[in-house]
Amino acid sequence: MRHPSSPLEVPGAGGEIQALVPVASASGSAARSSSGGGRSGGSFTALLGLPTSQAMELLLPAAAPAFPADPDLVDRAARFSAFASPSPSSPSPTPPPPPSSSAAAAKRKADPANRVSKSKAAKKGKTAAASGEDKDGGGDGDDEKPAYVHVRARRGQATDSHSLAERARREKINARMELLKELVPGCSKVSGTVLVLDEIINHVQSLQRQVEYLSMRLAAVNPRVDFGGLDNFLTTEVTWPDMGINGARHLMQLQQHFWHGDLAHPLQPPSQWEKRADTHPPVFSNSSSSLFGYDLASSGAQPQTGKLKTEL
Amino acid sequence: MDIKSTPPPPPHQITNPSRRAFLAWAAASPSKPMLAFHFLRSLSRIQGVTPVRRRTRTIRRAAYSSMARAASPRRAWSRALLGQARARRSRTLTGRALLLRRRVTAAAPAPPSSPAARSARIIAAGGETSAAARPLPPRQVGDPPRADALRRLVPGGAGMEYCSLLEETADYLRSLRAQVQLMQGLVDLFSCQ
Numbered sequence: 001m002r003h004p005s006s007p008l009e010v011p012g013a014g015g016e017i018q019a020l021v022p023v024a025s026a027s028g029s030a031a032r033s034s035s036g037g038g039r040s041g042g043s044f045t046a047l048l049g050l051p052t053s054q055a056m057e058l059l060l061p062a063a064a065p066a067f068p069a070d071p072d073l074v075d076r077a078a079r080f081s082a083f084a085s086p087s088p089s090s091p092s093p094t095p096p097p098p099p100s101s102s103a104a105a106a107k108r109k110a111d112p113a114n115r116v117s118k119s120k121a122a123k124k125g126k127t128a129a130a131s132g133e134d135k136d137g138g139g140d141g142d143d144e145k146p147a148y149v150h151v152r153a154r155r156g157q158a159t160d161s162h163s164l165a166e167r168a169r170r171e172k173i174n175a176r177m178e179l180l181k182e183l184v185p186g187c188s189k190v191s192g193t194v195l196v197l198d199e200i201i202n203h204v205q206s207l208q209r210q211v212e213y214l215s216m217r218l219a220a221v222n223p224r225v226d227f228g229g230l231d232n233f234l235t236t237e238v239t240w241p242d243m244g245i246n247g248a249r250h251l252m253q254l255q256q257h258f259w260h261g262d263l264a265h266p267l268q269p270p271s272q273w274e275k276r277a278d279t280h281p282p283v284f285s286n287s288s289s290s291l292f293g294y295d296l297a298s299s300g301a302q303p304q305t306g307k308l309k310t311e312l
Numbered sequence: 313m314d315i316k317s318t319p320p321p322p323p324h325q326i327t328n329p330s331r332r333a334f335l336a337w338a339a340a341s342p343s344k345p346m347l348a349f350h351f352l353r354s355l356s357r358i359q360g361v362t363p364v365r366r367r368t369r370t371i372r373r374a375a376y377s378s379m380a381r382a383a384s385p386r387r388a389w390s391r392a393l394l395g396q397a398r399a400r401r402s403r404t405l406t407g408r409a410l411l412l413r414r415r416v417t418a419a420a421p422a423p424p425s426s427p428a429a430r431s432a433r434i435i436a437a438g439g440e441t442s443a444a445a446r447p448l449p450p451r452q453v454g455d456p457p458r459a460d461a462l463r464r465l466v467p468g469g470a471g472m473e474y475c476s477l478l479e480e481t482a483d484y485l486r487s488l489r490a491q492v493q494l495m496q497g498l499v500d501l502f503s504c505q
Contacts, residue, residue: 169475176478183485197458200481204465207488211375212368214495218355219367221502 344490350378351494373397379491388476389484392468 157163181187181196184203190196354374362370380393452459455474462477463469466484469477 173475173478176475176482179482180478180485183482193456194458197456197462200485201458201461201465204462204481204485204488207485207492208465210492211488211495212372214492214499215371215375216368217499217503218495219364219371221499 344382344494346382347378347487347490348494350381351375351491354378355498373400375491375495379487382490383483383487387480387483388468388472389466389480390487396467 157167177193177196180200181190184196184200187196187199190199351374354377355371358367358370358374376393377397380390380397383390385391452473459474459477462481463472466477466481469480472480
C-alpha cells in the first residue's frame with residue numbers, strides 16, 4: 001500500500017529498514033529502540049560496529065534475497081545504505097523524495113520477508129552464539145581439568161565439571177541396569193527404572209525363597225544317600241575349564257590336598273579362598289580350631305593362619 | 313518355579329547320560345564346579361552330624377556359604393556373607409573366648425600378645441568394622457525409590473553406593489541362580505531313586 005509519507009518519516013523508515021537486517025538480535029532491538037533518535041547515517045554503522053564497506057556488504061546480500069528481485073529497488077536500497085556513507089550531502093536530498101514512497105512500499109513489502117530473514121538470522125546468530133559459548137565453555141572446561149573423562153558435550157547441555165561427572169555416573173548406572181535387565185527374565189520389555197527395579201527385587205526374593213524350599217527338601221532326603229560318594233564323583237569327573245588334558249591329574253592332586261589340608265595347588269578359583277584359611281570342611285563345628293581356621297580377613301595370610309592353629 | 317538355563321541332571325543313577333548332563337551344566341558358568349564341590353562337601357558333613365530338626369536352617373546356611381566361597385573374594389556380597397557366617401559362629405563361643413572378646417572390644421586399641429586374645433581381637437575387629445561402617449552410608453540420600461529394598465536383599469548392600477549396588481546385585485543374581493540349579497538337580501537326583 002502506498003501512501004504519502006512526511007519527510008520526517010524517511011530517516012525513521014530508512015533506519016527501520018536498516019535495523020531490520022542486522023545479524024545480532026540484541027543490536028537489532030537496540031537499533032529499533034534507537035532508530036527514532038538515529039537521524040544521521042553514521043549511527044547506523046556504529047550500530048553494526050563495522051566499517052562502512054562491510055556494513056554495505058552485509059546489507060546488500062542480506063537485503064537482496066529478502067527483497068523481491070527488483071533491480072531499481074535494489075538500487076534504492078543501495079542508495080539508502082549509501083545514506084550512511086561519508087558523503088551524506090549529495091545522496092541525502094536526492095533519495096528522500098523519490099524513494100520515500102518507494103521506501104514505504106519497500107518497507108511494506110520487505111517487512112515480512114525481512115522479519116523472516118531477521119528471525120532466521122537471529123536464530124542462526126543465537127545458536128551460533130550458543131554453540132560458540134558451548135565451545136568456549138567446553139574449551140574452558142577442558143583447560144580447567146587437565147585429564148580424565150573425555151565426554152563430548154552435547155548441543156545445548158552444560159559442560160561444567162559437575163554435570164559431566166553426573167552424566168558419566170548416569171551412564172554407568174544405565175549400563176548396569178541394562179546388564180541386570182538381561183539377567184532377570186521378562187525384564188527387557190519393561191520400561192522405566194522403578195518397574196525394572198521392582199522386577200529385580202521380586203526375582204531376588206523368589207530365588208531366595210527357592211533356596212529355602214530346596215534346602216527343606218534336601219533335609220528331607222533319605223539319609224541313606226551318600227553325598228560323599230557324589231563328591232568323589234564330581235571331583236574325578238568334572239573337567240576344570242583351564243586344565244584340558246592334565247585335568248585328571250590335577251584333580252587327583254586337588255582332592256588329596258583338600259582332604260589332607262595342604263594348600264599348595266595350581267588352580268586359580270579355589271586358591272583364592274583355600275589359600276586364606278579354608279582347610280577344614282565348612283561351617284558347622286564349634287571347635288575353636290575351625291573357628292580360627294576361617295579367618296578370612298585380608299591380613300590373614302597362610303603363615304599367620306598356620307601359626308594360629310599351632311598355638312592353639 | 314522354573315529353571316531358566318541348562319536343565320538339571322536327569323533323575324537316574326549316576327550313569328553316562330546324567331554325567332554328560334552334569335558336565336554340560338557345570339561348563340555353563342565357570343564357578344559351578346566350585347559351587348558343587350563346596351556344597352556337596354558340606355552336605356555330606358551335615359548328614360552325619362546335625363539332628364533332623366535343624367537341618368533345613370543348616371543346609372540353607374551351607375548353601376549361602378558355598379555360594380560365597382565359590383564366588384570371587386573381590387565381591388562385596390561374598391565377603392559379607394562369609395562375615396555373617398563367621399559372626400554367627402562366634403556368637404556361640406566358649407565362655408573364656410567370649411570374655412576375652414568383651415574385654416578386647418571394651419579397650420579397643422590395646423593389642424595383648426597372647427594368642428587367644430589376638431585371635432579374639434581379629435574376630436572383634438570383624439564385628440567392629442561392621443559397626444563402624446553403619447553411621448557412614450556413602451551418598452545414599454539421592455537413590456531411586458526401591459534402592460533400600462535392594463540393599464536389604466543383597467548381603468553387604470548397606471554400605472554401598474547405588475552404582476556398585478547394581479553390580480553386586482548382578483553378580484549375586486548369577487550366583488544365586490547357579491545355586492538354585494544345583495540344589496534342584498540334587499533334589500531331582502535323590503528324590504526319584
